[in-house]
Amino acid sequence: MKKILPIFFLFVYVVASTELHQLIRVPIFVAHYMEHQLANPAISLSDFIVLHYFSGNAKFADYARDEQLPFKNVKCPEVSIAIALPPDDFPQTTAKVFSLSRNIVMRKSFLRSSSCYFSIWQPPRM
Numbered sequence: 001m002k003k004i005l006p007i008f009f010l011f012v013y014v015v016a017s018t019e020l021h022q023l024i025r026v027p028i029f030v031a032h033y034m035e036h037q038l039a040n041p042a043i044s045l046s047d048f049i050v051l052h053y054f055s056g057n058a059k060f061a062d063y064a065r066d067e068q069l070p071f072k073n074v075k076c077p078e079v080s081i082a083i084a085l086p087p088d089d090f091p092q093t094t095a096k097v098f099s100l101s102r103n104i105v106m107r108k109s110f111l112r113s114s115s116c117y118f119s120i121w122q123p124p125r126m
Contacts (some may be wrong), residue, residue, distance in 0.1 A: 025070035032065060 015021045020094060033048050043051075052066055060066065 019071065022070040025068065028068050029070055032062075032069060035062075035065075 032046065032052075036048055036051075037044050052069055052072070
């Protein structure tokens with residue numbers, strides 16, 4: 001039950017936010033293809049797809065039926081852009097300028113290695 005509920009909500013979200021809901025219209029596609037085959041038995045599936053999806057804005061006698069086909073009327077998902085502006089009474093900040101000093105001091109103790117740094121790699125003493 002714990003897995004079914006998130007999968008259900010994910011499915012509902014994906015169907016609502018993408019064009020996946022167009023797959024519900026696949027039976028209309030099959031029925032309309034059968035109608036075209038009854039009218040013209042020589043029509044193939046590729047001819048049917050080219051006629052309905054790649055013929056531009058040509059309107060045939062069954063234009064209302066053609067508009068019910070899946071992925072015929074694809075709508076772009078909505079995109080919202082929000083710009084947050086600060087309120088008028090928002091305190092303005094000024095940029096602070098930092099000065100960098102170029103004085104580099106090298107100490108000899110930094111360059112020497114201590115024996116305590118390498119003691120961890122020694123075998124245990126008894």
